[in-house]
Structure formats: C-alpha cells, structure tokens
Amino acid sequence: MTLAEKAYDSLRRDIVAGHLKPGAPLRMAQLSERYDMGFSPLREALNRLQAERLVTSVALKGFSVAPLSMDEMWDATNTRILIESRALRLSIEQGGDEWEAGIVGTLHALMLQAARGTASEDDARALEVRHHAFHKALLVACGSGWLMEFFQRLYVESERYRHPMLAPRPGEPARDVQAEHEALARATLARDADLACALLADHYRRTAQRLESLMAPVAAAG
Amino acid sequence: MTLAEKAYDSLRRDIVAGHLKPGAPLRMAQLSERYDMGFSPLREALNRLQAERLVTSVALKGFSVAPLSMDEMWDATNTRILIESRALRLSIEQGGDEWEAGIVGTLHALMLQAARGTASEDDARALEVRHHAFHKALLVACGSGWLMEFFQRLYVESERYRHPMLAPRPGEPARDVQAEHEALARATLARDADLACALLADHYRRTAQRLESLMAPVAAAG
DNA sequence: AAATCCAAGATTTTCGAAAATCCGTATTGC
DNA sequence: GCAATACGGATTTTCGAAAATCTTGGATTT
Numbered sequence: 001m002t003l004a005e006k007a008y009d010s011l012r013r014d015i016v017a018g019h020l021k022p023g024a025p026l027r028m029a030q031l032s033e034r035y036d037m038g039f040s041p042l043r044e045a046l047n048r049l050q051a052e053r054l055v056t057s058v059a060l061k062g063f064s065v066a067p068l069s070m071d072e073m074w075d076a077t078n079t080r081i082l083i084e085s086r087a088l089r090l091s092i093e094q095g096g097d098e099w100e101a102g103i104v105g106t107l108h109a110l111m112l113q114a115a116r117g118t119a120s121e122d123d124a125r126a127l128e129v130r131h132h133a134f135h136k137a138l139l140v141a142c143g144s145g146w147l148m149e150f151f152q153r154l155y156v157e158s159e160r161y162r163h164p165m166l167a168p169r170p171g172e173p174a175r176d177v178q179a180e181h182e183a184l185a186r187a188t189l190a191r192d193a194d195l196a197c198a199l200l201a202d203h204y205r206r207t208a209q210r211l212e213s214l215m216a217p218v219a220a221a222g
Numbered sequence: 223m224t225l226a227e228k229a230y231d232s233l234r235r236d237i238v239a240g241h242l243k244p245g246a247p248l249r250m251a252q253l254s255e256r257y258d259m260g261f262s263p264l265r266e267a268l269n270r271l272q273a274e275r276l277v278t279s280v281a282l283k284g285f286s287v288a289p290l291s292m293d294e295m296w297d298a299t300n301t302r303i304l305i306e307s308r309a310l311r312l313s314i315e316q317g318g319d320e321w322e323a324g325i326v327g328t329l330h331a332l333m334l335q336a337a338r339g340t341a342s343e344d345d346a347r348a349l350e351v352r353h354h355a356f357h358k359a360l361l362v363a364c365g366s367g368w369l370m371e372f373f374q375r376l377y378v379e380s381e382r383y384r385h386p387m388l389a390p391r392p393g394e395p396a397r398d399v400q401a402e403h404e405a406l407a408r409a410t411l412a413r414d415a416d417l418a419c420a421l422l423a424d425h426y427r428r429t430a431q432r433l434e435s436l437m438a439p440v441a442a443a444g
Numbered sequence: 445a446a447a448t449c450c451a452a453g454a455t456t457t458t459c460g461a462a463a464a465t466c467c468g469t470a471t472t473g474c
Numbered sequence: 475g476c477a478a479t480a481c482g483g484a485t486t487t488t489c490g491a492a493a494a495t496c497t498t499g500g501a502t503t504t
Contacts, residue, residue: 002281002487004269028456038489040262043457044269047226051273053371059224060456060495072367079368086304145294146301149275150372224457250486260459265487282465282486 003037007045010035015054015065016156018163026055026063052153054160070212073161077208080154084204085197087139087147092193095141100189102137107185110134114178124166128159134181138188138200158204161211175210225259229267232257237276237287238378240385248277248285274375292434295383299430302376306426307419309361309369314415317363322411324359329407332356336400346388350381356403360410360422380426383433397432 011031014020031042046063049055057063091099110130118124132155139151180203187196233253236242253264268285271277279285313321332352340346354377361373402425409418 004487005281029454039457040265040488043262044265044487047266047269048273051270059227062456075366075368079366079372082304082308144297144301146297146376150301154368226457251484261487262458266457284486 003041004044007035007037007041008048011042011045011049012054012156015049016159016163018160020065022065022068022160024065026065028062052156054156068160070215073158073211074208076154076157076161077204080151080158081201081204083147083150083154084135084139084200087142087144087151088188088196088200089193090142090144090147091139092188092191092196094143099137099141102140103134103185103188106130106134106137107181110181111178118166128166132159134185138184158207162207165207165211165214175206180206224263226263226266229257229259229263230270233264233267233271234276234378237271238381238385240382242287244287244290244382246287248287250284274378276378290382292437295380295433296430298376298379298383299426302373302380303423303426305369305372305376306357306361306422309364309366309373310410310418310422311415312364312366312369313361314410314413314418316365321359321363324362325356325407325410328352328356328359329403332403333400340388350388356407360406380429384429387429387433387436397428402428 011020020026026046028039028042032039035042046055046057050057050063054066055063056066110127110133113123113127113130116123118127135155136148136151139148142148180199184196184199184203187199233242242248248268250261250264254261257264268277268279272279272285276288277285278288332349332355335345335349335352338345340349357377358370358373361370364370402421406418406421406425409421
C-alpha cells in the first residue's frame with residue numbers, strides 16, 4: 001500500500017469520524033506532521049477526497065473539510081432512499097442463494113456486535129463496519145455498478161452525520177435499530193419488495209429525524 | 223487557474239473525446255511531455271479522475287484510461303433515467319420563472335447550433351456544450367445537490383459512449399434528436415411530469431440502442 | 445478617520461532528483 | 475530442458491527545496 005493510499009484512508013477516517021471538524025482548514029504542514037509524510041501523497045489524497053466532496057478546495061488557498069448542514073443531510077437521505085430502493089428491488093428480483101446467505105450472515109454478525117455494545121472505540125468502529133456490510137449485502141445483487149457506487153457515496157456521507165448520534169444521550173430511550181434491521185432482512189428474504197422498500201425508507205427517515213432533533217439544539221447553541 | 227486544474231480539464235476532455243483510448247496506459251513521462259508540465263499536477267489530476275472513475279490505477283503500476291463496455295453503458299443509461307426522472311419531477315413541481323426561462327433559452331441556443339451543423343471540431347464541441355446546458359437546465363430546479371452531482375457524473379460517462387456516434391454513417395438517416403428535445407421541453411413547461419419523464423427515458427433508451435447497434439460491429443471486428 | 449499600498453511572513457503549488465518498485469531478459473542450478 | 479533467480483532498465487512514488495501566491499500588519503495618503 002502506497003503512502004498516498006494510507007493518507008487517503010487516514011484522512012477519510014478522520015473526516016468521517018468528525019475528528020477533523022467540518023469547515024476546518026487543512027494545512028499541509030499540519031497534515032504532514034500529523035500523518036508523518038511529505039506533501040505529495042497528502043495532496044493526492046486530498047484531490048481524491050475533493051472529488052468525493054469530503055473536502056473542498058480553493059485554488060492557492062488550500063483545502064478544508066467539507067461543511068455539513070441539515071439541508072444537505074435531508075438531501076442525502078432522500079437521494080439514498082431513491083438509490084437504495086431501486087437497488088433493493090433489483091436485488092430482490094435477481095438475487096440468488098449467495099446473496100441470501102450474505103444477508104443472513106452479515107445480519108448475524110451485526111447483531112453479535114450490537115449485543116456486545118459500543119463501550120470502546122474499537123467496538124464502535126466494528127459496529128459501523130458490520131452495519132455497512134449488512135446494508136451493502138442487501139443491495140449487492142442489483143447488478144448495477146453505478147447504483148452501488150452512489151450507495152457507497154451516500155453511505156459515507158450519512159456516516160458523517162450519524163457519528164454524533166453514536167454517543168446516545170443518557171436519559172433517552174435507545175431506539176431499537178436492530179429490530180428494524182431484522183424486519184428489513186425478513187421482508188427482503190421473503191422477496192416482498194414493496195414492504196422491504198417501505199421499511200428501508202422508514203429506517204432512513206427515522207435516522208434523519210432523530211439526527212435533526214439531536215442537532216437542532218447544537219445548531220441553536222453554536 | 224493552477225496547473226493541476228489545467229491538467230484535470232485537459233485529461234478529462236481527452237478521455238471523454240476518446241483521444242486517449244479506453245484501457246490505454248497513462249505514462250507519466252508521456253503525459254508530462256504532452257501537457258508540458260511536471261509530474262505533480264498530473265498526478266493530482268489523475269487522482270481526481272480516478273475518484274470519478276474516468277481512470278483506473280494500480281499501486282506502483284500507474285494509471286490507465288477506464289475501459290468501456292456495453293454492460294456498463296446500459297447500466298449508466300438505466301441509472302441516468304432513474305436519477306433524471308426524479309430530478310425532472312422535482313423541478314416540474316418546484317421550478318419558477320427563472321427555471322422556465324433557462325429551458326427556453328438553452329433549447330434555443332441548442333437549436334441554433336444544431337442548425338449550424340457539426341462540420342468543424344469547434345462546432346461539435348459547441349453542440350456538446352449546449353446539449354449539456356439544456357439537459358442541465360431541465361433539472362436544475364430540483365433543489366438536490368446530490369441528484370445534480372449524480373446527473374453530472376452520468377452525463378460525462380454517457381458522453382464517452384456518445385462520442386463515436388457524432389460522426390454519423392454516410393448513408394444512414396439521421397435521427398431527429400432535436401425534435402425529441404423540443405417535445406421534452408414542451409412537456410416539461412406544460413408541467414406534465416409523466417409525459418416528460420416518459421420522453422426523457424425514451425430519449426436515453428434510443429440513444430443507447432443506437433449506440434449498441436453502432437458498436438456491435440466494432441466489437442465483433444476488434 | 446477611512447482607504448490604499450507595500451513589505452514580511454506564511455502557505456500553497458510546482459519542479460527535479462532520489463528512492464522504491466516493477467518488468468523483461470539472461471543466467472544459473474537442477 | 476526447464477524452473478528459479480538475479481540483474482538492468484524503465485516506471486512509479488516520494489521527498490525537499492524553489493517558485494508563486496496569499497495574508498497580515500503597519501505606514502502612507504486622501
């Protein structure tokens with residue numbers, strides 16, 4: 001793995017995790033020290049991330065972490081529903097045994113990690129990885145590289161918004177996300193496309209609403 | 223404009239125009255001579271293009287022009303119809319006077335250039351620019367940055383396939399594309415979403431079918 | 445007092461060479 | 475004879491410094 005690829009992975013992780021804050025300028029000297037490499041691999045990584053809209057850049061003024069906004073979050077949510085509904089329908093039409101096995105397997109792995117909780121940083125990351133794997137497994141039989149690419153893009157984007165939610169407020173009742181995942185998997189395996197798509201859309205809309213109510217006070221305070 | 227941006231524009235144009243052939247390796251030394259600049263700005267541009275799937279890369283083996291295939295062409299066509307249908311419906315719901323004026327204006331400019339023909343290279347490029355502007359104008363009131371981004375990505379992709387079609391075979395009757403554009407604009411301005419989306423889908427499917435019949439002999443020969 | 449201009453420092457961008465890696469070829473060993 | 479390997483040239487990748495540009499602060503002018 002080249003340094004430029006390491007730089008890409010590290011920067012992407014730090015941006016998605018919110019360790020590099022939205023809007024923050026990314027100075028070459030700082031990044032060079034932080035990731036212990038020269039400018040060249042960093043600039044290559046930043047250019048890739050710019051194409052993915054995770055960073056912005058202005059000529060001769062450098063790069064910044066792409067900002068977040070509630071409008072953009074809703075846009076991503078709605079577009080996600082459009083893309084994934086289509087992909088899910090295609091998968092339900094075309095998916096075979098291997099596809100079904102993937103859903104069952106990734107759901108099981110997700111459940112195990114969810115039961116384990118997210119006490120440590122590693123556990124939280126593992127949950128995120130398995131969550132992604134499950135949602136990808138649902139769609140992977142759609143046979144469309146473009147739908148899968150757009151799914152990936154929007155998944156990463158939504159991860160940026162979801163991150164603050166992973167540390168749930170003390171008093172609030174935790175929403176049973178895993179039950180939603182299970183119902184979604186069941187409808188999908190039963191090849192009930194209408195139900196599965198409805199559950200998927202609900203799943204994302206609820207997450208978005210939760211996020212909005214969670215961020216509203218933050219935005220008001222900041 | 224920085225050299226890296228110039229490199230990005232030049233490479234993108236040459237790839238989309240087919241001047242750099244699908245699958246061809248992109249050697250740094252050659253590119254450096256061709257575009258008269260050092261490696262750094264070229265590598266930055268190539269990394270951006272890689273993120274947009276216009277070039278592929280393998281670590282330590284360098285970059286290549288991304289390949290084309292009929293499967294991928296159909297995938298892009300179908301995904302385009304999904305994305306643009308949604309964007310068109312949203313635009314028809316939400317678009318105001320400015321949006322309508324944009325459609326009428328860009329359609330008129332497109333017609334003028336189409337009447338002028340595509341004898342010279344410059345005319346062909348001008349037609350392509352106005353064609354893009356018209357299709358963008360139809361969707362621009364959708365209010366979704368993500369839909370617009372995906373539209374752009376798929377437009378560029380389809381441009382790569384469309385390019386060989388711009389030099390029409392001598393004997394063949396030219397399809398009246400501009401009539402389709404006019405009908406599409408009329409249905410859109412009449413706020414008839416169902417008809418407009420149907421025309422849009424037909425427009426793209428016909429282009430794809432035309433391309434398939436045009437490329438089949440090429441693929442068989444090569 | 446407000447606006448403009450200039451210089452110094454900070455920052456980004458680009459280059460040219462060094463380092464690391466790959467590929468084809470010929471040689472060695474069995 | 476054939477596989478494995480070591481060598482040399484070609485290529486990519488990375489670094490460190492130079493060039494170009496921006497920003498900041500104060501001095502100067504209106």
